[in-house]
Amino acid sequence: MEAKKTRxxxxxxxELVYPGNRACAGCxxxxxxxxxxxxxxxDAILVVPPSCLTVMQGLxxxxxxxxxxxxxxxxxxxxxxxxxxxxxxxxxxxHTKVVAWAGDGGTSDIGLQALSGAIxxxxxxxxxxxxxxxxxxxxxxxxxxxxxGAVTANTSIGGKRERSKDVASIxxxxxxxxxxxxxxxxxxxxxxxxxxALGIKGLKYIHAHTPCPPGWQMExxxxxxxxxxxxxxxxxVLYEIEDGRMTLSEPSAKLLKKKxxxxxxxxxxxxxxxxxxxxxxxxxxxSDIDSKWAAYRRDMAGAAA
Ligand SMILES: Cc1ncc(C[n+]2csc(CCOP(=O)(O)OP(=O)(O)O)c2C)c(N)n1
Ligand code: SF4
Ligand SMILES: [Mg+2]
Numbered sequence: 001m002e003a004k005k006t007r008x009x010x011x012x013x014x015e016l017v018y019p020g021n022r023a024c025a026g027c028x029x030x031x032x033x034x035x036x037x038x039x040x041x042x043d044a045i046l047v048v049p050p051s052c053l054t055v056m057q058g059l060x061x062x063x064x065x066x067x068x069x070x071x072x073x074x075x076x077x078x079x080x081x082x083x084x085x086x087x088x089x090x091x092x093x094x095h096t097k098v099v100a101w102a103g104d105g106g107t108s109d110i111g112l113q114a115l116s117g118a119i120x121x122x123x124x125x126x127x128x129x130x131x132x133x134x135x136x137x138x139x140x141x142x143x144x145x146x147x148x149g150a151v152t153a154n155t156s157i158g159g160k161r162e163r164s165k166d167v168a169s170i171x172x173x174x175x176x177x178x179x180x181x182x183x184x185x186x187x188x189x190x191x192x193x194x195x196x197a198l199g200i201k202g203l204k205y206i207h208a209h210t211p212c213p214p215g216w217q218m219e220x221x222x223x224x225x226x227x228x229x230x231x232x233x234x235x236x237v238l239y240e241i242e243d244g245r246m247t248l249s250e251p252s253a254k255l256l257k258k259k260x261x262x263x264x265x266x267x268x269x270x271x272x273x274x275x276x277x278x279x280x281x282x283x284x285x286x287s288d289i290d291s292k293w294a295a296y297r298r299d300m301a302g303a304a305a
Contacts, residue, residue, distance in 0.1 A: 003196065006188050012038050021064035023056045026220030028184030028210030028227055029130045030056065033101075035187040036128070039194035042067060044097040045088075047081040049074045049111060051103035052137045052212075053130070074110045077102045078118035081125045097198055098125035105135040108144035108167045119174040119203045126197050126204045129167060132212035140215045148285065149268070149277040152215075159276050163288070168207040172241050177202030179241040180249075183209040185228035189238060189249060209236045217272025226270055234261040234289050237296075248296070255293065256300060264289060 016037035023030035029052060046069045048054055057065045072080040081100040088096050102111055107129040115127060134152050135141040142152040144165035151159040172179045177200045182190040190208060197204035209230060211223040218226060230236040231252060238249040248256060255261060264286050268274040277285075 003192065006192050006195075008188065011035070011188075011191070014038070016040075016042065016066045018064045018066070021056045022058060023052070024212075024214060024220070026211070026213040026223035027052070027056075028212065028223060029053060029132065031184045031187055031224070032130060032182070032190050032208055032210060035191050036101075036194055037065070037067065039191045040067075040097060040099055040198065043095055044068075044099055045070060045084050047072055047077055047084060047098065047100040047125075049077045049102050049106040050137065051106055052132070053101060053103065055137060074106050076114055077106060077111045078114040078123070078127060081127070082118050082121070082123045085124050100125060100127045102127070102129055103136070103143075104129060104131040104133060104145040104167070105141075105143040107131075108165050112167075112170075115171070115205075116174065119171065119176045119205070122177070122202045124201055124203070126194065126206070128194075128206045128208060130208045130210045131167075132210045132215055133164070134212075134215050136212050136215045149281045150273045151217075151276055152273070157276065159274070168205065171205045171207075172246075175244060176205055178204040179207075180205075181207045181209070181237060181239055183227050183231055183236060183238060184211060185209075185224050185231060186238065186251075193240065193249075215273070217275075218270060222270065226267065229267045229270070232262060233264050233267055234293050235264055235267060235285075237292070246299075248300070256297060261289065261293060 017034045044067055046067055048069055049072055054071055057063055057069060077100045081098050085098045131145050134143050134146050140152050141154045142160050146160050147164045149159045168179055168181050178197050180193040182193055193206055211227040213220045213223050234255050238252040239246050265282055268277060
């Protein structure tokens with residue numbers, strides 16, 4: 001039976017992030033941080049590497065987060081979270097949750113080795129990667145997850161030439177306890193996936209797509225609708241992987257029944273970072289999306305048969 005979905009009116013009214021923090025207007029991370037902490041609750045220790053999240057959290061005594069947070073070096077997030085769990089175990093504490101929360105740069109590039117090791121050891125914590133698709137905090141440098149064609153401070157003419165790294169698939173190949181993907185456009189889905197993940201022992205990984213108005217070069221007011229568009233055109237897929245089996249979450253699951261998907265152009269043209277994309281690039285991006293969905297249709301029809 002499918003788990004009951006949380007509705008906005010059922011969210012706890014308790015806020016664990018103070019208002020007036022240092023996030024930019026329209027920041028997707030800020031939306032997910034507020035809602036995500038409602039799912040995590042007070043009995044938790046966060047482990048966070050350098051990122052926009054550390055800036056949002058701020059410096060004591062004007063920190064915005066009401067939980068214990070351990071700020072660690074870039075490369076060590078998953079190793080530090082493993083250490084926090086070991087320290088809790090030494091105190092016979094099996095109730096405090098450990099949650100590592102890092103950016104795409106800190107996950108797809110610099111922290112990947114420590115994360116890979118922690119999954120292989122099946123450490124008991126939740127790792128959340130918020131993916132704004134670049135090193136935003138230091139002025140928009142390309143990361144492993146920056147999409148092809150996006151202009152950043154350190155890509156040359158034409159933007160990034162390489163495809164983005166599919167971090168969630170790399171993690172899934174390690175067979176951790178749970179893998180899910182989420183989007184800032186669907187914060188209640190994020191809330192429920194966190195709640196589910198925290199009920200599972202072992203290493204859980206959630207990858208969340210988070211729009212960033214300055215980095216994606218768009219108006220603050222369209223940030224959520226742009227993130228929603230990435231899901232509705234099939235570019236960004238919401239799913240869960242449990243016991244090696246992938247299931248699509250709504251609204252991505254609905255796309256399986258569509259013969260063709262909305263074209264990706266509108267999403268790309270709405271963001272200044274893609275302004276150097278040519279028609280060949282756009283066709284190549286569309287072709288990648290279409291191939292991915294052809295594979296989903298094949299695999300999921302096979303699973304249903
Ligand atoms: C070893 C190391 N290299 C570089 C930095 C500088 N630095 C701080 S935050 C940051 C960007 C992090 O990018 P990401 O993980 O994607 O998070 P975002 O800033 O996008 O939120 C960088 C490069 C650092 N703190 N430590
Ligand atoms: S730079 Fe982007 S990710 Fe960072 S706080 Fe601003 S909107 Fe959020
Ligand atoms: Mg980033």
